[in-house]
Amino acid sequence: MKHPRAWLRDYALLAGALLGLAAGGTAHLSGAADLGNQFFTAVTVLVLAATVISSGRILICGEVRVDVIAILAMTGALLLRQYLAGAIIALMLTGGGALERYAVARARRELSALIQRAPRIAHRRVGAEIVDVEVEAVTLGDVLLVKPGEVIPVDGIIGSADAVVDESALTGESKPVKLEAGTSVRSGGTNAGAPFEVRATASAAESTYAGIIRLVGAAERSKAPFVRLADRYALGFVVLTLVLAGLAWALEGNSMRVLAVLVVATPCPLILAAPAAIIAGVSRAAREGIIVKGGGPLEALARVRVLLLDKTGTVTVSRPEVIAVETFGTRSSDEVVRDAASLEQVSVHPFAPAIVAEARSRGVEPGFPNNVREQMGSGIAGEVDGHRVAVGQLGFVVSGPTNIAELRSVELRTAVEGSSSVFVSRDGVLVGVLLVQDAIRPDAPRVLRSLRRAGIQRIHMVTGDHPDVAELVGDVLGVDRVFAERAPEEKVEVVRLLREEGSSAMVGDGVNDAPALALADVGIAMGARGATAASEAADVVLTSDRLQSLVLAVEIAHRTRRIALQSVLVGMSLSLLAMGFAAAGYITPVAGALLQEAIDILVILNALRALRGPRPTAPHGVDTKRLANELASAHRALKPHVGELATLASRLDGLPGPEARVQLECLRDMLEKELLPHEREEQSTAYPIIERMLKGEDPTGALIQTHHEIRRLTRLFARLVAQLPSEGPAREDLRDLRRVLYGLHAILVFHFAQEDELYSMLDARA
Numbered sequence: 001m002k003h004p005r006a007w008l009r010d011y012a013l014l015a016g017a018l019l020g021l022a023a024g025g026t027a028h029l030s031g032a033a034d035l036g037n038q039f040f041t042a043v044t045v046l047v048l049a050a051t052v053i054s055s056g057r058i059l060i061c062g063e064v065r066v067d068v069i070a071i072l073a074m075t076g077a078l079l080l081r082q083y084l085a086g087a088i089i090a091l092m093l094t095g096g097g098a099l100e101r102y103a104v105a106r107a108r109r110e111l112s113a114l115i116q117r118a119p120r121i122a123h124r125r126v127g128a129e130i131v132d133v134e135v136e137a138v139t140l141g142d143v144l145l146v147k148p149g150e151v152i153p154v155d156g157i158i159g160s161a162d163a164v165v166d167e168s169a170l171t172g173e174s175k176p177v178k179l180e181a182g183t184s185v186r187s188g189g190t191n192a193g194a195p196f197e198v199r200a201t202a203s204a205a206e207s208t209y210a211g212i213i214r215l216v217g218a219a220e221r222s223k224a225p226f227v228r229l230a231d232r233y234a235l236g237f238v239v240l241t242l243v244l245a246g247l248a249w250a251l252e253g254n255s256m257r258v259l260a261v262l263v264v265a266t267p268c269p270l271i272l273a274a275p276a277a278i279i280a281g282v283s284r285a286a287r288e289g290i291i292v293k294g295g296g297p298l299e300a301l302a303r304v305r306v307l308l309l310d311k312t313g314t315v316t317v318s319r320p321e322v323i324a325v326e327t328f329g330t331r332s333s334d335e336v337v338r339d340a341a342s343l344e345q346v347s348v349h350p351f352a353p354a355i356v357a358e359a360r361s362r363g364v365e366p367g368f369p370n371n372v373r374e375q376m377g378s379g380i381a382g383e384v385d386g387h388r389v390a391v392g393q394l395g396f397v398v399s400g401p402t403n404i405a406e407l408r409s410v411e412l413r414t415a416v417e418g419s420s421s422v423f424v425s426r427d428g429v430l431v432g433v434l435l436v437q438d439a440i441r442p443d444a445p446r447v448l449r450s451l452r453r454a455g456i457q458r459i460h461m462v463t464g465d466h467p468d469v470a471e472l473v474g475d476v477l478g479v480d481r482v483f484a485e486r487a488p489e490e491k492v493e494v495v496r497l498l499r500e501e502g503s504s505a506m507v508g509d510g511v512n513d514a515p516a517l518a519l520a521d522v523g524i525a526m527g528a529r530g531a532t533a534a535s536e537a538a539d540v541v542l543t544s545d546r547l548q549s550l551v552l553a554v555e556i557a558h559r560t561r562r563i564a565l566q567s568v569l570v571g572m573s574l575s576l577l578a579m580g581f582a583a584a585g586y587i588t589p590v591a592g593a594l595l596q597e598a599i600d601i602l603v604i605l606n607a608l609r610a611l612r613g614p615r616p617t618a619p620h621g622v623d624t625k626r627l628a629n630e631l632a633s634a635h636r637a638l639k640p641h642v643g644e645l646a647t648l649a650s651r652l653d654g655l656p657g658p659e660a661r662v663q664l665e666c667l668r669d670m671l672e673k674e675l676l677p678h679e680r681e682e683q684s685t686a687y688p689i690i691e692r693m694l695k696g697e698d699p700t701g702a703l704i705q706t707h708h709e710i711r712r713l714t715r716l717f718a719r720l721v722a723q724l725p726s727e728g729p730a731r732e733d734l735r736d737l738r739r740v741l742y743g744l745h746a747i748l749v750f751h752f753a754q755e756d757e758l759y760s761m762l763d764a765r766a
Contacts, residue, residue: 013050014094017043021087037083044086047094048074067093068238073262077589080255085589089263092597118210119153119187125197135204142200146191155207156198158183164193237572241265241579248583256589260582263592265575273567273603280610281560289543290553297539300522301557303503307456308495308516310508311463311470314526315477315547316438318509320351322358323419324435324643326410327651330659333644334364336432340391340424341366342384347374347391351422351436355391358434361636390425397425409650410435418469440476441547442753443760448477450551455558458501462486462494462516491516507550524550548760560610571603628759631686634678635752641670642748649741657728661721664729664737668721671714671744679707682755690758703758706751713744 020043027036048071055067070093077086122138123130123145130145135153138144143159146152152165158179166176167189176192179185185198187207204210241262248257278295285292292298309315325333341359344352345366359366369389372382379392390397394407410433414421419437423430441447448459462483463470470484483494495516498504506513506520517523517538525538526545542549578595581587587595648667652660683704717740720733729737 009050010094013047014091016046017087017091017094020046021091024084024087037081040083040087041078043090044074044078044083047090048078051093069241069262069265073259073265076255076259076262080259082256082259082589085259085263085593088590088593092593092600095597119151122153122204123147138200138204140200140203144198144200145195146198147195148191148193150191152185152187152189152191152198153207154187154198154200154204155202156185156187156200158185159197159199163191163196165189166192237265240576244579244583251583252585254585257583257585259589260585260587260592261579263589264578264582264587264596273571273607274564276604277560277564277567277607277610280608281556281563284560284611284613285553285556288549288552288556290549290556291541291543292553293539293541297522298557299561300503301505301540301554302561304505304522304554305455305457305502306498306504307451307459308498308504308506308520309459309461309477309479310491310506310513310516311461311465311473312438313509314507315444315461315473316440318438320354320420320436320438322354322434322640323437323439324647325358325432325640326435326647327432328430331426331431333432333640333647334362336424337362337434338364338366339384339387339389339426339431340422340434342369343372343380343382343389343391345369346372347380349374349380351420354436355422355434358640362640388427391422394421394423394430397423398428398430402430418465418472440473441760442756444547445477446757446760447547447551448479451554454551454554456554460494460498462491488513488515492519495519524553556613559613563607563610567603567607570606571599574599574602627686627689631682631759632756635756638675638678639752641667641674642745642752645741645745645748649738649745652729652734652738655728658726659728661724661726661728664721664724667741668718672718675748676711676714679710683707686759703751703754706747706754709747710744710751713740713747716740717744 020039024036024039024043027033027039051067051071051074055071070089073089074086077083077089119135121132122135122142124133124138125131125143125145138154144153144156146163158181162181163179163183163185164176165179165185167186184201187202187204187210245258245261248254248261275295278298281298282292282295285298292301312318322337325336327333327336331339337355337359341356341364344355346369356366367384369382369384372380374380375392375396379390379396381388381390381392381396383389394402410421414435419435422434422436424432424434451459458480459477460481460483461470461474461477461479463473464486465473465484467482467484470482474482483491486494491513492515495504495506496519499521503521505522505524506516507524507526508514508517509526513525517525522540523538524540524542526542526547540553542553575596578587578592578599582592644667648663655663687703717737720736720740724733
């Protein structure tokens with residue numbers, strides 16, 4: 001970046017060139033040709049001297065710039081008394097520099113906006129008063145007031161009833177989000193609603209936005225390899241220009257043709273176009289919530305052919321959720337969840353939020369526990385409604401051997417699925433188990449398919465998980481290879497191995513990914529925690545926690561590099577063509593100067609196209625984000641009931657007949673009164689929107705056929721239940737009931753996974 005004094009000098013030279021050219025033209029029109037030529041000469045000498053000084057400094061550093069051609073052209077114009085041509089060259093040179101600076105400033109606008117909006121004052125609550133303090137003075141635990149329209153100064157927890165936050169500067173997400181009390185909030189978002197309080201969980205220097213500012217600073221200081229390549233090409237272009245000029249002299253001995261060739265070659269579009277396009281691409285990425293640390297990583301990303309994905313937090317949501325509840329004995333699944341949530345609401349275990357959320361999704365209100373004792377890594381125990389409840393590992397919740405046949409199937413399921421078991425006991429008796437899993441992101445398979453279409457040839461996954469679990473996730477995602485049971489230091493070896501396959505990128509989100517991110521040709525950090533080790537080690541940071549941003553980053557990189565190459569090749573071709581005509585005598589020095597200026601303007605404007613780009617849009621008049629959230633919420637509410645289909649099927653043999661009939665009737669009512677209405681609503685509202693969005697690639701036909709099969713199995717199940725005697729199912733009924741229950745469970749799990757992936761597209765288009 002140029003020093004402000006250099007910018008002032010350049011603008012002064014441009015103003016002098018304009019005034020001198022205008023004064024000389026006016027003098028010529030008034031008949032004072034000698035005076036006009038003096039003005040032209042003064043302008044040429046002034047710009048020539050400044051150019052010689054600046055080029056000399058660069059030449060001392062070992063670099064050759066195309067300004068050498070401009071020096072030769074202006075010197076030739078003075079020697080051949082082509083004063084007007086010399087003045088036009090001077091104006092062209094200073095104007096081209098100003099045009100380039102405008103392009104760079106326009107391209108950097110998004111990056112500069114991120115820096116300029118950084119808050120400097122925070123409103124700290126001290127007793128009943130609000131005191132303004134410097135942001136740097138905020139410490140952990142301070143309660144801050146964020147007024148409407150203000151930027152949240154530090155990371156913290158919402159202390160008010162709720163808050164409406166606009167995070168578009170961080171994530172590119174245009175619509176404000178509503179955050180409830182107790183929710184974590186990141187610095188850098190804007191208060192889009194009423195005033196609210198935030199309890200600081202980090203200082204300003206350690207907060208998200210400060211980290212992003214540091215990343216932006218690194219991006220602004222960077223210089224792309226493509227631009228360095230362009231600088232190296234300057235020497236070759238200078239030599240080519242001198243050769244053409246020499247041929248023009250050798251053919252005719254006409255010095256005017258030589259001068260015309262030099263004029264047309266000044267300045268070089270190669271030098272102007274490449275930096276403008278690359279910086280424009282970096283700025284476009286910043287507008288979409290993608291921080292690229294300069295042009296180098298952006299160009300490297302465009303060349304990536306091998307992608308390595310970390311599993312946890314990258315292709316999974318990194319937020320555990322309850323996927324099934326198995327019960328042992330007479331207590332229902334809702335009662336087991338209530339017992340567990342009553343204790344987990346005061347626990348610090350990572351699974352606690354998932355269990356409390358499961359209770360909330362079932363409409364179950366947890367009780368308040370007493371005499372709670374938590375043993376880290378084992379479980380938590382306490383009194384709930386006068387009963388002793390324990391939640392955690394099997395050896396913690398019950399003492400002695402447990403002779404429950406269903407435990408074997410639970411152990412087998414967790415081993416195959418990679419889920420974790422959270423056992424629940426009541427008064428020393430095992431009553432159930434919650435299966436908890438870090439779910440795959442719904443949009444992950446679709447994103448990986450999009451990456452392959454964008455030019456990524458091979459996609460691999462690395463994880464510390466057991467090979468059985470890792471291969472299961474890899475199959476769902478469709479990756480080429482899975483590297484399982486790899487420690488953080490071993491991930492570095494995987495990256496080193498994959499670099500032999502071609503230009504590689506590594507995507508991760510944790511501190512343990514930082515070494516691998518640093519080694520990869522392009523390191524990409526997921527999530528908005530700009531101050532983490534992963535973000536600091538990465539070359540690209542996706543500030544939104546959405547995998548779709550990775551596709552957008554790759555597309556921006558490809559488009560930017562394509563526009564830069566296009567600008568260079570078109571500009572150079574036009575310049576060479578014009579030089580050929582000038583050497584043949586068809587272009588005069590004055591006309592050549594005007595023509596070259598037009599070429600420069602053309603390539604600069606073309607390079608600035610990298611600032612824009614097509615964005616996926618939702619159908620007109622449809623709030624796709626709201627619709628996606630509603631459908632996803634309905635799926636979350638129904639999934640526990642879907643899990644009970646398989647659970648009940650496995651327990652039918654051991655249940656008393658009347659109790660089995662009651663539970664079967666409850667499932668029938670759920671299917672008829674909740675599930676089928678939900679499927680009809682999806683088919684009438686969401687499917688038409690998806691069909692319009694995907695145009696010729698509509699997958700909803702297959703989903704509709706799945707709906708038909710779900711309805712058929714539901715009708716069959718309802719008929720089987722209706723025919724049961726009052727004493728419950730006989731042995732001959734159990735086979736048909738289990739077959740239908742297992743069939744419904746399998747098709748609903750598969751169907752929900754398909755729909756979740758499609759609904760993630762609705763959210764991405766919002």
